[in-house]
Amino acid sequence: xxxxxxxxLGDAADITVKGLQVVRKCSRVYLEAYTSMLTVGKExxxxxxxxxxxxxxxxxxEQEADEILKDAKETDVAFLVVGDPFxxxxxxxxxxxxxxxxIPYQVVHNASIMNAxxxxxxxxxxxxxxxxxxxxxxxxxxxxFYDKILQNKAAGLHxxxxxxxxxxxxxxENLMRGKKIYEPPRFMSVSQAATxxxxxxxxxxxxxxxxxxxxxxxxxxxxRLGASDQEMRTATLAQMSSCDLGAPLHSLVIxxxxxxxxVDMLRLHARGxxxxxxxxxxAAAPECD
Amino acid sequence: xxxxxxxxLGDAADITVKGLQVVRKCSRVYLEAYTSMLTVGKExxxxxxxxxxxxxxxxxxEQEADEILKDAKETDVAFLVVGDPFxxxxxxxxxxxxxxxxIPYQVVHNASIMNAxxxxxxxxxxxxxxxxxxxxxxxxxxxxFYDKILQNKAAGLHxxxxxxxxxxxxxxENLMRGKKIYEPPRFMSVSQAATxxxxxxxxxxxxxxxxxxxxxxxxxxxxRLGASDQEMRTATLAQMSSCDLGAPLHSLVIxxxxxxxxVDMLRLHARGxxxxxxxxxxAAAPECD
Numbered sequence: 001x002x003x004x005x006x007x008x009l010g011d012a013a014d015i016t017v018k019g020l021q022v023v024r025k026c027s028r029v030y031l032e033a034y035t036s037m038l039t040v041g042k043e044x045x046x047x048x049x050x051x052x053x054x055x056x057x058x059x060x061x062e063q064e065a066d067e068i069l070k071d072a073k074e075t076d077v078a079f080l081v082v083g084d085p086f087x088x089x090x091x092x093x094x095x096x097x098x099x100x101x102x103i104p105y106q107v108v109h110n111a112s113i114m115n116a117x118x119x120x121x122x123x124x125x126x127x128x129x130x131x132x133x134x135x136x137x138x139x140x141x142x143x144x145f146y147d148k149i150l151q152n153k154a155a156g157l158h159x160x161x162x163x164x165x166x167x168x169x170x171x172x173e174n175l176m177r178g179k180k181i182y183e184p185p186r187f188m189s190v191s192q193a194a195t196x197x198x199x200x201x202x203x204x205x206x207x208x209x210x211x212x213x214x215x216x217x218x219x220x221x222x223x224r225l226g227a228s229d230q231e232m233r234t235a236t237l238a239q240m241s242s243c244d245l246g247a248p249l250h251s252l253v254i255x256x257x258x259x260x261x262x263v264d265m266l267r268l269h270a271r272g273x274x275x276x277x278x279x280x281x282x283a284a285a286p287e288c289d
Numbered sequence: 290x291x292x293x294x295x296x297x298l299g300d301a302a303d304i305t306v307k308g309l310q311v312v313r314k315c316s317r318v319y320l321e322a323y324t325s326m327l328t329v330g331k332e333x334x335x336x337x338x339x340x341x342x343x344x345x346x347x348x349x350x351e352q353e354a355d356e357i358l359k360d361a362k363e364t365d366v367a368f369l370v371v372g373d374p375f376x377x378x379x380x381x382x383x384x385x386x387x388x389x390x391x392i393p394y395q396v397v398h399n400a401s402i403m404n405a406x407x408x409x410x411x412x413x414x415x416x417x418x419x420x421x422x423x424x425x426x427x428x429x430x431x432x433x434f435y436d437k438i439l440q441n442k443a444a445g446l447h448x449x450x451x452x453x454x455x456x457x458x459x460x461x462e463n464l465m466r467g468k469k470i471y472e473p474p475r476f477m478s479v480s481q482a483a484t485x486x487x488x489x490x491x492x493x494x495x496x497x498x499x500x501x502x503x504x505x506x507x508x509x510x511x512x513r514l515g516a517s518d519q520e521m522r523t524a525t526l527a528q529m530s531s532c533d534l535g536a537p538l539h540s541l542v543i544x545x546x547x548x549x550x551x552v553d554m555l556r557l558h559a560r561g562x563x564x565x566x567x568x569x570x571x572a573a574a575p576e577c578d
Contacts, residue, residue, distance in 0.1 A: 009398060013307040016297060016399070020306060084400060086407030089550055096553055109298060109405040109515050110305070111373060111398035114413050118375030119396050124403050125421070129446055130414040155440065157418055226398050261378055264385055 006110030010226035012048035083112030121265020128152030156257035163188035187248030190221035194240035295399030298515035301337035372401030410554020417441030445546035476537030479510035
């Protein structure tokens with residue numbers, strides 16, 4: 001049996017009781033280590049689970065899936081994923097390979113950023129399409145995510161922005177030379193994301209276009225969601241661009257049309273300009289208390 | 290301290306280790322019992338948690354929140370919610386009341402339908418706005434959810450349809466007479482939801498409008514997600530309208546534009562007409578294997 005087990009978002013204790021039972025009975029346990037991360041490392045998980053873990057890096061999962069699935073018809077193998085197992089396409093790929101090899105599978109779900117972000121106070125059913133904000137390079141500065149935010153906003157919907165992370169990436173030079181030397185990991189912060197968004201606002205204004213978003217657009221930054229040192233901040237984009245929420249992972253939500261209850265929730269984590277704007281939103285909504 | 294604890298989706302063992310630690314140390318534990326349900330009842334949870342639970346019905350949470358929060362400054366109180374705690378607005382309301390009363394709070398997240406639905410094989414970041422399909426009555430047959438599905442579909446996005454449930458509802462007659470007599474619980478099935486959708490298709494065709502969806506629109510029905518007897522079915526709307534996935538809860542996903550990997554995942558649970566349509570989708574996508 002192949003078990004795909006979600007680990008949730010915070011630390012070792014965020015695994016479900018069902019998930020822990022699975023981990024403890026499996027003969028091999030892989031920890032997926034490139035699409036996300038917990039606030040604790042492999043060693044802390046091994047101690048908590050009472051089980052040795054094999055780090056499954058991108059290479060292993062995408063190129064050597066057969067090794068992970070080896071003899072999984074006869075023995076139990078677990079593949080652990082931060083958040084929920086269906087957060088990334090590579091995990092669907094692993095599942096399909098298992099099915100084709102006649103290996104039965106079972107999924108143990110858990111919280112992921114896609115639903116836990118509701119704790120920021122914005123209602124999940126008022127979210128539109130989720131977008132990914134990627135690290136820009138000198139020559140590659142895509143804006144497609146920005147247009148999706150505008151589409152959501154036009155429909156009154158909030159947008160969850162997943163922020164880029166680079167783990168075990170090679171520089172172009174090392175990649176071309178075939179050298180397995182990896183760059184230090186990088187995680188996009190809410191301030192970096194807000195800065196990129198404001199750069200697009202500026203660019204579109206210079207072109208004479210209505211940028212749709214402004215320095216005053218309300219957003220919510222979330223850091224280390226579900227961990228004991230979780231941080232949350234309601235801010236304008238301008239405020240967010242200089243906001244330090246500490247260690248990764250960060251996520252950013254761009255607010256759409258606000259319901260009075262959402263305004264009240266956002267107030268819990270707002271300061272300065274953001275509060276002024278929330279008061280204005282509230283004044284515009286007659287049913288607001 | 291007020292703890293809002295998500296229970297996940299399947300049975301008692303879907304609580305997280307952190308959540309179980311919280312439940313065991315609290316002096317009062319409430320189980321929210323009107324926005325969703327697990328496949329096991331209160332007694333099974335009490336036995337698994339080793340703790341007595343108080344059922345919190347809609348009346349209690351909305352009208353007597355003060356009773357739930359009573360002395361929560363000095364003692365630990367847990368409020369258990371199926372799925373993740375931020376699935377329903379009433380839980381935000383409870384949290385805001387706690388904050389106003391100076392009661393600290395903590396959230397223990399878990400899987401909810403909003404993220405676990407990814408197991409149907411459709412990628413979560415290709416979902417648009419979530420909609421609720423409500424039970425129609427003789428005189429009230431709203432179609433607003435249908436237009437949101439069309440908007441999502443036009444943008445190539447999938448739509449998660451949350452299906453109505455009626456727990457401890459009074460008939461209009463008993464409500465008006467002030468009689469606390471409750472109707473038997475009702476849970477919308479995927480076949481009922483598909484039937485309502487097809488009714489709208491028919492109505493719009495009769496008006497001479499393009500209904501946007503057809504009998505052949507691909508959808509995925511999910512029943513008892515996360516439980517050991519979970520059922521999943523890829524079907525056309527026509528197939529789904531006569532598909533029996535058994536006991537509640539059910540959810541329905543209307544597919545948008547399909548990625549080849551999504552087609553492969555949907556095939557795992559498809560039969561007959563749905564397979565033909567998936568093959569056609571695949572033929573139209575040159576990168577499909």
